[in-house]
Structures are given as structure tokens and as C-alpha cells.
Amino acid sequence: RYGEAGRHFDMALSIDPEFQPSIFGRGVVLHMQERYWQALDEFEHSLKLYPEHVGSLYGMGSGYFELQRYRQAVPYIRQVASAVPRHPEIHGMLGISYEAVGDVNSAINEYRAQLQVAPRNEYGRYASVRLAVLAPLQPLTPQR
16 A cells, blocks of 8 residues: 555655655555656655665665666665565575676675575575686686
8 A cells, every 4th residue: 555655655754854764664565666767766865864774775776676777776676685685585686686787706706695695585586696607707706
């Protein structure tokens, strides 16, 4: 019931326009409605008020990811992966983003991390397929 939730967040923000939890909440509602550009505006506003807010960082990364703006998604997704390394999707999203921008070695590392965290979800299955293709292409590091 995103419309109803959005109205409640709007009501809270009419009382306090800088109430970060409601700004974030409105961003989540917009994201779930696939209104990604509007959601990004809300998450950006949320981050101005609370720069380390992992939910808003995830919203920014996920929004850019959904818009296939992978270069813009990477810094946000990387921060979330650092803060919540056991997140069940974050390494897969980061792997896809790295691969899309041509950073194959980082993509391989993130796909491997995804398989450690959640090998059976959608991102885990995708990581497995992509590793089968990409890992043989990775240059071997000389042994010392």
C-alpha cells in the first residue's frame, strides 16, 4: 500500500520537512513504485541529513543500478558492501556494476563474495554463471 505509506510520510514531512526517517521512507516508497529518479532525490536529501545512513546509501546504489547507471551506482553499493558484508544481494549487484563498467577483476571478486554470502538466490546463481565465463579470462598472478 505504497500510496497510503507515501501520504503518511508526506504528512510527517508537512510537520517537519527535515525529518530524515520520513524522507528516507518516501524514497523507499518511490523506489518500490519504480519512480527511481524521484527516489534518488529523496535518498540524496536523506544523505545530506545523515551521511552514513546505510539504507539511503543502498537506495542510491539500487536506484542507479535499476536505471543501469552502473558507474554512479558503484560508490554507493561499495559503501553498503563494506558496512553490511553479509547482505544477500549487495555483492552480486556490485559484481554486475563492475562488469558493466569494464572492471572485470573487481567483478570476479564480488561474484566470489556473493557466492560466499548467498549462493542460491538470484544474484548467487547469476554470479556462478558469470564466474564460469570470467574467471578463466583472469590473468594468473605469478607465484613467488
